[in-house]
Structure formats: structure tokens, C-alpha cells
Amino acid sequence: xxxxxxxxxxxxxxxxxxxxxxxxxxxxxxxxxxxxxxxxxxxxxxxxxxxxxxxxxxxxxxxxxxxxxxxxxxxxxxxxxxxxxxxxxxxxxxxxxxxxxxxxxxxxxxxxxxxxxxxxxxxxxxxxxxxxxxxxxxxxxxxxxxxxxxxxxxxxxxxxxxxxxxxxxxxxxxxxxxxxxxxxxxxxxxxxxxxxxxxxxxxxxxxxxxxxxx
Amino acid sequence: xxxxxxxxxxxxxxxxxxxxxxxxxxxxxxxxxxxxxxxxxxxxxxxxxxxxxxxxxxxxxxxxxxxxxxxxxxxxxxxxxxxxxxxxxxxxxxxxxxxxxxxxxxxxxxxxxxxxxxxxxxxxxxxxxxxxxxxxxxx
Numbered sequence: 123x124x125x126x127x128x129x130x131x132x133x134x135x136x137x138x139x140x141x142x143x144x145x146x147x148x149x150x151x152x153x154x155x156x157x158x159x160x161x162x163x164x165x166x167x168x169x170x171x172x173x174x175x176x177x178x179x180x181x182x183x184x185x186x187x188x189x190x191x192x193x194x195x196x197x198x199x200x201x202x203x204x205x206x207x208x209x210x211x212x213x214x215x216x217x218x219x220x221x222x223x224x225x226x227x228x229x230x231x232x233x234x235x236x237x238x239x240x241x242x243x244x245x246x247x248x249x250x251x252x253x254x255x256x257x258x259x260x261x262x263x264x265x266x267x268x269x270x271x272x273x274x275x276x277x278x279x280x281x282x283x284x285x286x287x288x289x290x291x292x293x294x295x296x297x298x299x300x301x302x303x304x305x306x307x308x309x310x311x312x313x314x315x316x317x318x319x320x321x322x323x324x325x326x327x328x329x330x331x332x333x334x335x336x
Numbered sequence: 337x338x339x340x341x342x343x344x345x346x347x348x349x350x351x352x353x354x355x356x357x358x359x360x361x362x363x364x365x366x367x368x369x370x371x372x373x374x375x376x377x378x379x380x381x382x383x384x385x386x387x388x389x390x391x392x393x394x395x396x397x398x399x400x401x402x403x404x405x406x407x408x409x410x411x412x413x414x415x416x417x418x419x420x421x422x423x424x425x426x427x428x429x430x431x432x433x434x435x436x437x438x439x440x441x442x443x444x445x446x447x448x449x450x451x452x453x454x455x456x457x458x459x460x461x462x463x464x465x466x467x468x469x470x471x472x473x474x475x
Contacts, residue, residue, distance in 0.1 A: 123389050123392070123393070124382075124385050124386055124389040142372070142377060142378040142382070152353065152357065153353075154353070154393075154396075154397050155357070155361050156358075156361050156362075156365060156390050156393040156394055156397070157365075157390075158365050158368045158369065158372075158386060158390070159386050159389065159390075160385070160386050160387070160388065160389025160390040160391075160392065160393050161389065161393065162393050162396065162397070
């Protein structure tokens with residue numbers, strides 16, 4: 123496994139050009155998929171969302187979005203990245219939507235099944251929240267977003283995307299996720315151990331021989 | 337009975353992920369790595385690590401599927417039987433994938449030219465699945 127691993131969500135593979143440490147995601151319910159960086163990644167859970175290309179004139183990481191419908195009866199779905207080992211990692215994300223103000227920014231980052239971070243922003247305007255719950259415009263997110271350093275007791279990183287509230291919103295969107303070993307660089311700022319509380323309180327917180335036959 | 341049928345369908349879909357979709361991902365990544373090597377970015381050591389780690393990931397996925405089938409042969413037979421296939425058909429389908437993974441894991445990745453050669457071997461060995469949505473490259 124080779125970290126860093128970034129994943130950009132969109133509808134069309136060639137819509138933008140990804141960075142060397144990034145892959146794109148345009149599929150559904152596809153864990154385990156091997157990324158171009160050699161990591162096991164993919165969506166777990168039911169098919170309830172979709173992908174969109176938004177704007178290829180903006181930063182490649184924000185050009186598209188995977189969304190889940192607000193108020194969906196589905197419990198949501200998780201994007202999984204398998205880590206090489208337990209330990210400390212810097213996590214980044216962009217949740218929201220470049221073009222639609224009706225998107226919430228609600229993502230839970232988990233260590234296996236244990237919640238580490240909750241981003242819960244229901245601001246009804248275009249823009250993205252980062253991994254510490256700070257909201258930025260599409261133009262400002264690339265240079266200003268912060269990573270959150272988290273300690274993982276398992277080797278499973280999940281970004282859980284839940285259906286948001288229906289009032290004033292239509293979707294809950296995720297544009298970009300990223301993970302690297304703590305101390306691995308990656309630009310921007312890093313905030314250790316922040317835990318955001320739910321609510322509209324943004325920022326508060328093998329063996330290959332042989333075949334299948336026996 | 338109905339519950340078992342749905343369970344078998346889910347198992348079939350998971351086997352699909354470890355076979356047909358694995359082949360799709362291998363072809364897609366080989367094309368990506370080849371393009372990176374042609375563009376000479378990232379540096380050859382980093383790109384070589386991408387390829388090595390990809391081979392290890394393919395191995396994990398295929399090995400997990402194989403281990404499950406070997407431990408649950410009756411249910412695997414019922415699952416692939418939903419599409420009129422047999423476990424032997426699984427062996428036939430995965431044989432070139434298995435060969436390509438082993439070759440990729442052992443390949444010389446010390447130069448961009450060597451990486452392109454390793455990618456070409458994957459593209460020549462692994463079946464490229466057809467898709468209704470090929471233009472979207474999503475299935």
C-alpha cells in the first residue's frame with residue numbers, strides 16, 4: 123500500500139487530470155477496488171447516490187461530486203480506504219458542492235466502526251467544509267483547507283456519507299478525500315485530534331497457485 | 337429458500353468484484369501507469385511502488401475470493417450457478433488474471449521503459465471486460 127492516497131469523486135474519468143497521488147472514483151458499491159496508487163478503496167453499502175461533473179475550471183479535487191439524496195431512507199454509505207497499518211494519519215476531505223447551494227456537508231470519519239470526526243454543516247450555499255469543519259469557497263478551499271491528524275486502532279478508514287435534512291437541501295455531497303501518514307506533508311495546515319460534535323456548529327470542534335477448485 | 341437465493345446473489349456479486357471487476361481495474365490501472373511512465377511523472381521509484389502495491393492489492397483480493405470459495409465450495413457452486421456457470425468456470429476466468437498478477441509482482445520496474453513493458457504484459461494477458469457504459473468507464 124502506498125500512501126498518500128487522494129480520491130476525487132466525479133462522473134467522468136477524463137473530466138479533469140488528477141494529481142500523482144490521486145485517483146478518481148466514478149463507480150458505485152465497488153470495494154475492494156485497487157487504486158492507481160495500489161491501495162484497496164471503494165464504496166461500501168447500497169447504491170443510493172450518484173456522481174456529477176460540476177466544473178472542470180476549478181481545482182481538480184472539487185470538480186465533481188458524489189452525492190446522496192437528502193432525506194433518503196437509506197442509512198447512508200461509506201467510502202473505504204484500507205490503511206497499511208494502525209497508527210496516526212492525516213485526513214483531508216472536501217464535503218459540499220461547488221455549484222449547488224442545496225448541498226449539505228455531512229461526513230463522519232471512522233476508524234473501522236469508531237467515529238473519529240463528524241462534519242455536520244447544513245449551510246445552504248455553494249462551498250466545501252474541510253476535515254476540521256471549516257467552510258471555504260471553491261476558490262479558497264485548495265489553499266486553505268486543513269488536515270486532521272487521527273490515530274487509527276484498525277486499518278480501515280471510512281468516510282460515511284449520510285442523507286442530510288430535506289428542509290432547504292436536496293443532496294449531501296463529497297468531492298474529495300485524502301489520507302497520508304502523519305508527518306507526510308501534503309500542504310496546508312494540520313490540526314491534531316479535533317472532534318467535531320453533531321449539530322449545526324461548524325468548526326467547534328496469497329497464495330495464487332492453483333484455482334478455485336478444492 | 338428465498339433468503340438463501342438472495343444470499344447467493346450477493347455472494348455472486350462479490351465474486352464478480354473479485355474476478356470480472358478485478359480484471360477491469362487491472363486493465364484500467366495498467367493504462368494509468370503506462371500513461372504515467374510515458375509522461376515520466378511521478379518519479380520512477382514512486383511509480384514503481386504504485387505498480388508493486390497494486391500487484392499486492394490484486395493478490396489480496398483474488399486470494400480472499402479463492403480462500404472463501406475453497407472453504408465454502410457448495411455455496412460458491414450455488415452462487416455461480418445463478419448465471420449457469422461452475423466453479424471450474426471461475427478457475428478458467430481467473431487463470432490469466434492470476435498469471436498477470438504473478439508476472440507483475442515479479443516484473444522489473446526500475447525504469448520507465450520496464451514499467452511500460454510490465455503494463456503491456458497486463459494489457460495483453462488480462463481480459464478487458466466489455467461494458468454498456470464503456471464511455472463512462474464506470475462499470
